[in-house]
Amino acid sequence: MDEIFLIDVRKSILADNENQAEEIRQDLAAKKVFMLNVMASPGAGKTSVIIQTIRRLKDRHRIAVIEGDIESMVDSEKILAEGIPAVQIQTGGACHLDAPMVTAAIDGLALDKLDLVFIENIGNLICPAEFDTGSDLQAMILSVPEGDDKILKYPLMFSICDVLLVNKIDYLQDSDFNIELLRRRALELNPRIQIFEVSCKTGVGFETWCDWLAKRVELKTN
DSSP states (O other), X not given: OOSOOOOOHHHHHHHHHHHHHHHHHHHHXXXXXXXXXXXXXXXXXXHHHHHHHHHHHTTTSXXXXXXXXXXXXXXXXXXXXXXXXXXXXXXXXXXXXXXXXXXXXXXXXXXXXXXXXXXXXXXXXXXXXXXXXXOSEEEEEEEGGGOTTHHHHOHHHHXXXXXEEEEOGGGGXXXXXXXXXXXXXXXXXXXXXXXXXXXXXXXXXXXXXXXXXXXXXXXXHO
């Protein structure tokens, strides 16, 4: 053999994942179910934001949650306590959820009885940005204590998301977080991104966010 035969494993994996993600989208479209992929760093408040959103929307929409964690079922138990069905994915070390994992989780849900499915992805701002889950929208949560410079360190995550939820804004007065600078950088990188400022502690911003999300869900489910 005179030439090196190169196998790009990463390219192949991503292509296979995209094909599976498209199958998920088609299946959810046929069943009129909306799916939102929620991503963030550990501790940014993914579960808390999802729960606050559920409390405001569960009288309007039938909801379920797909929980992704390396270990434990703590977050699924919190969702179940809200009276919402949950499917737990334990990755055993994998740093993201992918389309095959989501497919397995969806198989555990009664889609004909649902309007909205949340995916709570693994706490990580790198790998989840690279893997399509078949969702209708991608949302990321950035908490004020993390700093406004996260966008400079993890631009891919900000560029692929449809929604940015700036959480824990009750910390703003005690920090040097520059929300206007973050907003400007985010829109320069991703002009289509929708930005919402929220606080799980005070409830500020959730009515605006939930009304926006509900309208997107209704466009698909009605």
